[in-house]
Amino acid sequence: MNNEKMNDYTNYLVNWIKEEVKNANQKGVVVGISGGIDSAVVAALAKLAFPDNYLVVWMPCESSELDLKCKNELVNNLNLKNIVEIDLLNTFNGLKSEIINKTNNENKLAMANIKARLRMTTLYALAQSNNYLVLGTDNACEWHIGYFTKYGDGGVDLVPLVHMLKRDVKNAAKLLNVPASIIDRAPTAGLWENQTDESEIGFSYDLIDDYLEGLNVPENVKKRIEYLHNISSHKRQLATKPLKSINEI
Structure with missing residues (x-):
């Protein structure tokens, strides 16, 4: 996507955010930032949409020095x-310890996902207090393969980046004056020390971008993306309800 088209699209997103907030009878938006590129781009859009009625929230929880610097x-x-x-x-450590002590079971990913769910709870408390909507930060790649925490970073009101490939997000970041240190760093969800998105997924975002654009990718990558998409379908839906009501039995 060239710069002119990306500029048009970011302007569209700013106006879309404004319209969605208006339709919801709210006053502005809140977004959590992590030191990563996706949340940086959404923070920039939030300020453009509501220069006076935006709130950016930094929620450290075993965050790295690089996160803080960015x-x-x-x-x-x-x-x-x-x-x-x-x-x-402190909240994370207390809840994690209580769960482990009472269940004698420590699943690494389940414990790490507590962080994302605590952040969701925090963002909604602040949003409700200010009559704001919560902006999500998931891009098209993450959304497609389910690389987000259900009712964590997936628990939001609006997902402005959901149609943007990772390379699109990088292009938008450059236009929106996001620091190079954020654009160039390896993407990470910050779930544990030295964790990176691509090492956990098993291949690069470039390959996911290529797949979503209909380009040729290795067969094993294609199968893995399709597998991840299928098993994560529940994350992209609201809670599942029975097919029949009591009157239909």
């Missing part, structure tokens, strides 16, 4: 004034 650079580059820090580490 967050600070983003705040400076975008001149983000409406920002609040909510430290979730």
Whole structure:
């Protein structure tokens, strides 16, 4: 996507966010930032859509020094004034310890996903307090393969990046003055130390981008993407309901 088209699309997203907030009878938007590129782009869109009625939330929870550095650079580059820090580490450790002590079962991914779900809870508390909507940060690749936490970073009101490939997000980030340190860093969900998205998924975002654009990718990658898409379908839907009501039995 060339710069002119990307500029048109980011303008479209800004107007779309405004319209959705208006339709919901709300006043603005809230977004959590992580030091990563997707949340940086959404933060930029949030400020453009609602210069006075946006809230950016930094929620450290075993976050790295690089996360903090990138967050600070983003705040400076975008001149983000409406920002609040909510430290979730003690809450996370307390809940994690309670679950492990009572169940004697520690699933690494389940425990790590507590972080995403605590952040969702925090964002909705702040959103409700301000009559705001919660903006999600998942891009087209993550959405397609289900690489997000159900009722965590997937628990949002609006998903502005859902039609953007990872390479599209990078192009948008450059136009929106996101720091190079964020654009160039290896994508990570910050689930545990030294975790990266691509090492966990098993291949690069470039290959997922190519697949979604209809380009040729290795057969094993194609099968893996289709498998991940199928098993994660429940994440892209609301809670499943019975097919029949009591009057239909």
